[in-house]
Amino acid sequence: MKWFVALVLALCMVTPAFAGEDPYIAIVGNDALDYNGFYFSPKYIQFLYDQTNPSFPAVCYAGLTPTPDGCEKFKAQFPINQPEVCDLSGLAGGNPNAAVMSPFKGTFEWWVRLPKAPSGQINLVLQCGVLKPNALAFYGEQAMELCAAETGEIVAPGNCVRALSDPGQQVNKPAALPMITAIAYPGPYAGFTTPFNLTAFKNPGTYSIVFDTAGAIADTAVAKQVTQILDGTAGARILLKACMDKSIVVKIPVEGQVNVKGQYEADLNQGDMIYVKMEVPRNGTVDVYCHAQSLRLQGVGVHP
Numbered sequence: 001m002k003w004f005v006a007l008v009l010a011l012c013m014v015t016p017a018f019a020g021e022d023p024y025i026a027i028v029g030n031d032a033l034d035y036n037g038f039y040f041s042p043k044y045i046q047f048l049y050d051q052t053n054p055s056f057p058a059v060c061y062a063g064l065t066p067t068p069d070g071c072e073k074f075k076a077q078f079p080i081n082q083p084e085v086c087d088l089s090g091l092a093g094g095n096p097n098a099a100v101m102s103p104f105k106g107t108f109e110w111w112v113r114l115p116k117a118p119s120g121q122i123n124l125v126l127q128c129g130v131l132k133p134n135a136l137a138f139y140g141e142q143a144m145e146l147c148a149a150e151t152g153e154i155v156a157p158g159n160c161v162r163a164l165s166d167p168g169q170q171v172n173k174p175a176a177l178p179m180i181t182a183i184a185y186p187g188p189y190a191g192f193t194t195p196f197n198l199t200a201f202k203n204p205g206t207y208s209i210v211f212d213t214a215g216a217i218a219d220t221a222v223a224k225q226v227t228q229i230l231d232g233t234a235g236a237r238i239l240l241k242a243c244m245d246k247s248i249v250v251k252i253p254v255e256g257q258v259n260v261k262g263q264y265e266a267d268l269n270q271g272d273m274i275y276v277k278m279e280v281p282r283n284g285t286v287d288v289y290c291h292a293q294s295l296r297l298q299g300v301g302v303h304p
């Protein structure tokens with residue numbers, strides 16, 4: 001009996017050291033209660049956590065935050081009143097979307113809290129509807145089957161036609177690609193107070209980092225081949241395919257690391273907020289439809 005009691009006590013003492021690391025997925029709102037099943041497989045649903053559980057950060061926190069009420073949210077420049085163009089049946093009950101229509105510029109913004117302290121790189125996964133210009137108006141529910149597109153696509157004259165490229169020509173229009181801004185803001189358990197821009201790895205790439213002589217992430221031509229600061233500039237463009245995932249692999253922030261903007265990174269904790277903005281430039285070639293769950297954070301984190 002004494003050995004049994006000793007074993008139980010030993011297990012109790014050791015258990016906290018094995019809290020474990022497991023996957024997480026985070027979206028705008030309460031991750032486990034607000035998700036729409038049209039966008040999430042059963043495999044993904046396992047990794048969405050209930051933010052009413054005190055072990056996980058609440059949706060709203062009145063501390064330093066980019067939103068006035070401290071809440072997770074989605075915001076678009078234009079009304080959120082468009083249908084889910086990725087739903088071919090029209091019956092799946094997808095989320096209402098906002099649209100940026102070619103050739104106008106527009107923005108989509110997401111504020112999402114980390115449910116766990118990340119222990120690895122963070123994936124920003126974007127999935128939006130992308131159609132050739134005015135396809136929804138012409139074809140309604142059939143638009144995606146007839147006029148699916150990708151951002152930066154060179155559209156030819158005619159109805160839903162992509163232009164062919166010849167050798168020596170661009171296969172897309174780089175200036176028409178959306179630009180990404182991503183910033184970390186402190187949450188209730190943060191060890192930092194000053195927000196900073198996140199840095200992404202080029203994908204595919206070497207997944208290495210080039211440092212300058214002072215130990216900061218270098219801002220040189222060679223450095224820009226492997227990492228990219230997500231600051232909404234021309235180097236932070238992405239190519240989205242209609243209704244498909246586009247994953248941006250963000251380097252895990254490191255306490256005291258200086259990025260190319262001269263900002264100090266910090267280790268992230270659960271409850272810290274990630275702000276992501278996607279700007280579709282003027283003279284874009286396609287129509288882009290996004291909604292609150294068009295962005296999700298994915299990674300591996302320390303279970304609270």
